[in-house]
Every structure is written in structure tokens, then in C-alpha cells.
Amino acid sequence: MKSSFYLSSKEVFLDVVDAKEYVQLDRVSTLYQSLKDSVKKPLKMILLYGKPGTGKSMMLNKLYEDLKDQQKVVMYHTPLVDEVEFLKSLARDIYGVRPFEELNFTQFNELSEHYQFDNIPIVLLDEAQLYTSSLMEKIRLISDARKIKFVITLHKTEKEDIIAKEHFQTRIWESLELHNASAAELKIYIQKKLMKNNCFDVANMFDNKNVKCIHHITKGNYRDTNKLLYSLFTLYDWYEENQPTKINYSNISNKIIEMAAIQTGFIHA
Amino acid sequence: MLNIHELERQWLRYKIKSYIPLVLSIFASVSIIALLFIYVPLSDTIDTAVEITEVEPITAQVQTVTKQEPTPEPVVAPIELNIADNTQVKIKVEPKEERHTLVLKPSLHFMDNIEDGLTAFIEEEMPMQEPLTSSLQSNDTLAVLDDNENPDSTSTTEQTDENRLNITSNQDDSDLKDVIRRFKKNKNPALSLFIAKRYYAAGEYQKSYNYALMTNEIDKNIEESWIIFSKSLVKLGQHELAMNTLKSYLKTTKSTAADVLLRKIESGTFK
Numbered sequence: 001m002k003s004s005f006y007l008s009s010k011e012v013f014l015d016v017v018d019a020k021e022y023v024q025l026d027r028v029s030t031l032y033q034s035l036k037d038s039v040k041k042p043l044k045m046i047l048l049y050g051k052p053g054t055g056k057s058m059m060l061n062k063l064y065e066d067l068k069d070q071q072k073v074v075m076y077h078t079p080l081v082d083e084v085e086f087l088k089s090l091a092r093d094i095y096g097v098r099p100f101e102e103l104n105f106t107q108f109n110e111l112s113e114h115y116q117f118d119n120i121p122i123v124l125l126d127e128a129q130l131y132t133s134s135l136m137e138k139i140r141l142i143s144d145a146r147k148i149k150f151v152i153t154l155h156k157t158e159k160e161d162i163i164a165k166e167h168f169q170t171r172i173w174e175s176l177e178l179h180n181a182s183a184a185e186l187k188i189y190i191q192k193k194l195m196k197n198n199c200f201d202v203a204n205m206f207d208n209k210n211v212k213c214i215h216h217i218t219k220g221n222y223r224d225t226n227k228l229l230y231s232l233f234t235l236y237d238w239y240e241e242n243q244p245t246k247i248n249y250s251n252i253s254n255k256i257i258e259m260a261a262i263q264t265g266f267i268h269a
Numbered sequence: 270m271l272n273i274h275e276l277e278r279q280w281l282r283y284k285i286k287s288y289i290p291l292v293l294s295i296f297a298s299v300s301i302i303a304l305l306f307i308y309v310p311l312s313d314t315i316d317t318a319v320e321i322t323e324v325e326p327i328t329a330q331v332q333t334v335t336k337q338e339p340t341p342e343p344v345v346a347p348i349e350l351n352i353a354d355n356t357q358v359k360i361k362v363e364p365k366e367e368r369h370t371l372v373l374k375p376s377l378h379f380m381d382n383i384e385d386g387l388t389a390f391i392e393e394e395m396p397m398q399e400p401l402t403s404s405l406q407s408n409d410t411l412a413v414l415d416d417n418e419n420p421d422s423t424s425t426t427e428q429t430d431e432n433r434l435n436i437t438s439n440q441d442d443s444d445l446k447d448v449i450r451r452f453k454k455n456k457n458p459a460l461s462l463f464i465a466k467r468y469y470a471a472g473e474y475q476k477s478y479n480y481a482l483m484t485n486e487i488d489k490n491i492e493e494s495w496i497i498f499s500k501s502l503v504k505l506g507q508h509e510l511a512m513n514t515l516k517s518y519l520k521t522t523k524s525t526a527a528d529v530l531l532r533k534i535e536s537g538t539f540k
Contacts, residue, residue, distance in 0.1 A: 238271050259280045269279035269286075 006240055009202045010233035012193055013226040017057045017077070019065040023192045025185045031176055032059055038174040039067070039122060039151065044143040049154040050178030053223030056153040059178065060124050063151065072121035079130040086135060094121045094148065105138055112147040120149045128152035180220035187211040189222065190229065202233075210252045217261045224266065231260035458487040458494070465497045474504035492524050499527075503534055 024032075038046050048056050057077070064075040074093040080086040087108045091097045095115050103111075125131070131139070143150050181189055187206065194203035218224035235256050239247050247253075261267040445467055452460035465480035481498035484491055495518045502511035515531040518524065533539035 234271070235273070235276075238273055242273075255280065258283065259276050262279050262283060263276055267283060269283035 005199075005201070006233045006236040008197065009194060009199045010230055010237060012197045012199060013229040013233070015223060015226045015230070017061050019058070019061045021193070021196070022058055022062045023189050023196075025181065025188055027179070027185065028055060028059070031178065032062065034174075035059065035063060035151075035176055036066070038176070039063070039149070041174070042146075043174055044146065044149065045140075046149075046151045047154060047175040048151065048178065049175065051180065051221070052155055053221040054178040054180055055222050056178055057126050058222075060126055060151065060153055064124055067122065071119040072117060073124065074121065075124040075126070077126050079125070079127050081130065081132060081135070083132075083135050083138065087138075090123065090142075090148070094123070105141070108142075109145065109147075112142075112145070120146065122149045122151060125150060125152040127155075129154050181215075181222065181225075182220060183208075183211055183215040186215050186218075186220050186225060190214070190225070205250065205252045207251060210254060210257060213254045213257050217257070217266045227264055228257070228260055228266060231264045232257055235260055235263070456487060458484045458491060461487065462491060462494050462497070465494065465501075469497055469501060469504075474501045477501045478505060490522075492522070492526060495524070496526055496530055499530060499534070500539070503539060508534060 035046070035048065048059065050056055060075065064073055067073045072094060074090070076089070080089055084102050084104070087103045087105065088099055091099055091103060091108060091111055095111060097111060099107075125139075128136075139150060142148050187208070190206055190211065191203040194200070214225060214228060218228055232252070236247065239256070258267060262269045445464065448460055448464055451457070452464060461480045461484040465477045465484060467477075468474070468480060469477035477497055478501035481494050481501060484494040485498060488494075495514070499511040499515050502508075502514065512531060512534055515527050515534070518527055519531065530539065
């Protein structure tokens with residue numbers, strides 16, 4: 001049975017974007033509340049940005065889950081790079097229209113004039129840095145017409161900063177930046193995630209030294225932390241089955257954390 | 270498929286690598302401390318070497334004082350006072366004092382002028398006592414001192430010498446080992462001459478011979494060293510060698526003291 005003990009902990013850290021797995025931390029919680037408040041304001045666009053793995057997609061997903069029962073919300077996890085495909089998808093998901101022919105930008109604007117909503121529909125666009133400049137220009141124009149409100153996420157790189165400046169500088173009324181977790185936040189994140197999945201014993205095995213070691217390796221990046229801990233529990237599972245005498249059941253071993261880091265490529269031995 | 274053993278080996282390599290900077294920094298700091306320890310004793314020896322060279326003129330001053338005041342009764346007290354005064358001076362002495370000893374050298378040229386009369390006088394009288402020269406380090410001034418004194422005053426100087434011997438030997442006991450250690454480090458001829466003189470005074474002629482020899486090897490132009498060397502040879506029964514040494518020394522210099530000593534050895538008054 002002890003084998004499943006680590007195996008179930010391993011499954012907790014599978015890198016999936018699921019709003020049910022969203023962990024509330026003080027700073028993240030404040031940011032999320034700011035995002036929700038911004039959505040209620042008559043803003044045209046809201047920008048959510050940060051380094052990869054800081055939880056942008058998860059927050060966007062959480063927002064979708066929270067708003068979907070209250071108003072019209074559409075979320076696109078993967079970018080629709082083709083302009084016609086993008087406009088057709090919007091017409092279908094917001095107005096319920098399935099155009100058989102090609103839909104151009106003018107036709108879409110004409111279509112949108114026929115529909116009125118109490119709350120302006122919200123479109124959530126993840127990985128917006130992958131959209132073309134031309135399409136981003138169309139998105140800007142749609143938002144200017146106040147027919148649709150956009151919440152977009154961007155990776156914070158030099159290139160994406162330029163995109164943000166060129167297309168959204170004057171139009172974004174709210175921008176929120178997400179950061180990596182501090183060591184204290186990371187400890188809460190790990191323990192909350194484990195406890196949500198009933199892995200209480202394993203959650204208690206993490207002490208400050210372990211978290212410091214993990215934070216040193218992942219710099220508090222949530223995606224990297226998930227990857228590292230998944231590898232860590234894979235190793236623990238192996239030791240449990242093959243060399244159980246090497247496991248200390250009261251604490252997580254920093255040695256095994258470092259071994260997991262070597263295996264995942266965070267440390268180059 | 271997990272290869273845990275390979276992973277453990279990689280982890281071990283990683284740990285060793287991560288400790289290398291720590292080990293290097295510890296090694297560097299230990300090396301710096303070691304270098305500091307080496308440097309500090311060197312500076313000590315330099316300071317003390319200067320101190321010792323300053324001692325030389327002080328003993329000479331003691332001798333000149335005794336020469337000027339040969340009165341029998343108060344001899345003991347004044348000498349003690351002189352020594353005490355000199356030790357005080359020793360603390361205050363600046364490097365200028367060292368130059369003062371060099372200034373004294375012209376007085377030896379003055380001795381050259383009266384050489385003929387002096388040597389004749391020595392040959393006639395020769396009342397010098399061995400322990401006296403051995404207790405006082407500068408035999409040149411002693412020779413003058415003895416020649417000028419009557420037998421009574423000689424006996425009193427012997428008494429004062431005993432006192433002086435006690436005082437200087439006390440200093441030797443505490444310092445001699447330290448001086449030898451410093452000489453081994455810096456090979457200062459002033460130190461080796463000092464040691465040679467102290468051993469000669471203490472009657473350890475083999476050692477005084479050795480240190481005088483070392484002094485001569487370092488610096489061939491120190492007259493006192495040649496004198497101590499020759500005297501030690503005589504004390505060790507090597508009269509011929511002592512005379513030959515002095516003769517060869519006199520070929521290159523006009524040392525009155527060496528000449529006087531040679532004559533004494535030849536006449537058998539110095540044994």
C-alpha cells in the first residue's frame with residue numbers, strides 16, 4: 001500500500017491546467033481578485049503577463065470557471081492563428097452563428113451589430129504572443145467597438161513586450177503581472193496541493209530545508225516545481241519498491257530532491 | 270526506465286563539484302594565515318637585530334667609564350649605576366646610536382699613532398688577566414685600561430668584572446637562544462659576532478670559535494671577529510693556527526688590536 005502512497009503524490013504534480021487544482025496563495029489571491037475586479041470595469045482589454053510557469057494559464061482558467069455561469073465567456077487555450085478561423089470561432093461561440101462561407105472582418109462587425117448583451121461577452125486568449133500582428137490588430141478593433149472584451153495572457157519576453165507596446169499600449173486599461181513564488185509561498189503551494197489530494201502524510205514530510213532546496217532549484221517557478229516534484233515522487237516510488245531501507249518516512253531527503261533535479265535536467269552533474 | 274545507480278553516481282559527482290569552491294576558499298584562507306605567520310616572525314627578527322647592534326656601543330661606554338674612574342672603593346657602585354643608566358639608554362637609543370659606533374672608529378686610528386709606544390709598554394709590563402678580557406667583550410679597550418692601572422685598581426676591576434659578568438650573563442641566558450635562532454634565519458654577522466663573544470665570555474671556546482668563523486665567512490672585514498676567532502684558537506690550544514690567522518689578517522689590514530694580540534700570543538702572555 002505504501003507504494004501507492006508516493007504514487008498518488010506523484011499524480012498530484014502532473015502538469016495540467018485544471019481550475020480545480022488552483023491553489024490560493026496570498027499574493028496570487030490578491031492578483032486574482034484584481035483581475036476579477038478589472039473584468040467588471042468597462043475596460044476594453046486586460047493584459048495578464050509574466051514569465052512562463054508563473055500561473056497565467058491557470059489563473060485564466062480559474063477566471064473562466066468562475067465567470068462562465070454568470071455571463072458569456074469564451075476561452076481559447078490554443079491560439080487560432082488563421083484570421084478567418086478566429087472570426088468564425090468567435091461568431092460561433094459568442095453569437096451562436098455557424099457561417100458556412102468565409103467570414104471576413106467587415107462581415108463579423110456587421111454580425112456583431114445584430115446582438116446585444118447585458119454584460120459584454122468576454123474572450124479569454126491564452127498564449128497571445130502566438131497571434132499574428134494582423135490578427136492582433138483585428139482584435140484591437142473589435143475591442144474598440146466595445147462589442148467584446150478581451151483578457152489576454154502574454155509571456156514576458158522582450159519580443160512580447162514589443163507586441164504589447166505596439167498593439168495594446170493605448171488600449172489596455174489594466175495589466176497584471178504574475179511572479180514566481182517565494183520559498184514560503186512555495187511551501188504552502190506544495191502542501192496545499194498535496195492536502196487537496198488527501199496526501200497529508202507526504203505534505204507533512206516537507207520541511208523548510210526541503211522547500212529551500214526546491215526553491216533554489218526551480219526559483220519558485222510553479223511549472224518547474226511540478227516537474228521536479230513529479231520526478232521526486234517517481235524516485236521515491238522506486239526506492240519504496242526496491243530499496244525501502246533507504247527511505248526516511250519522516251522527512252523528504254534533499255539528496256533525492258537533487259537526484260530528481262539531475263534527472264529532470266535542472267542540475268547538470 | 271529509471272537507472273537509479275547511475276543517478277546516484279551523478280548526484281555524488283554533483284556534490285563533490287559543489288564542495289570544490291568551499292574547499293578552495295578554505296585552502297586559500299589557510300594559506301593566507303600561514304603566510305602571515307611566516308611574515309610576522311621575520312619582522313620580529315629585524316627589529317631585534319637592530320636592538321643588538323645598539324647594545325655594542327653601550328658596553329663600550331661602560332668600559333670607557335671604568336677607564337676614567339679607576340678609584341678603588343666606589344668602583345662597584347658606579348659601574349652598577351652605569352649599567353643601569355646604559356640599559357635605560359638602550360630603550361631610548363635611536364638608529365643614530367649605531368652611527369655613533371662607527372664614529373668611534375677614528376679613535377682606533379689614534380691608537381695607530383701611539384702604536385709603537387703602546388706595544389713597547391705592553392711588552393714590558395703585560396699585567397693583563399685573562400678572565401678580565403673574557404668577561405668584557407672589547408679587549409682593545411681593556412688592554413689600554415690595564416696598562417693605565419696600578420695593581421690595586423686591577424684587583425678592583427676584577428671585582429667589578431665579576432659583577433658585570435653576572436649581569437651580562439643573566440641577559441645572555443634569556444637572550445642568547447633567541448639571538449641564535451634569529452641568526453639562523455637572517456645570517457646577520459652582527460648577531461654571530463655577538464654570540465661568539467658571549468660564548469667566549471662564558472668559556473665555551475669551541476662554540477665561540479665556530480661563530481667567529483661563521484662571522485668571518487659572512488664578512489671578512491670585522492676586526493673583532495678575527496680577534497675572538499684567534500683568541501678562541503689559543504684557548505683551544507691551537508697557538509700556531511691562531512698566530513698564522515692573525516698574520517694573514519695583518520697582511521690585509523693595519524689592525525692594532527690584532528697586532529697586539531699577535532705579540533701577546535708570541536710572547537706567551539696570552540694563554
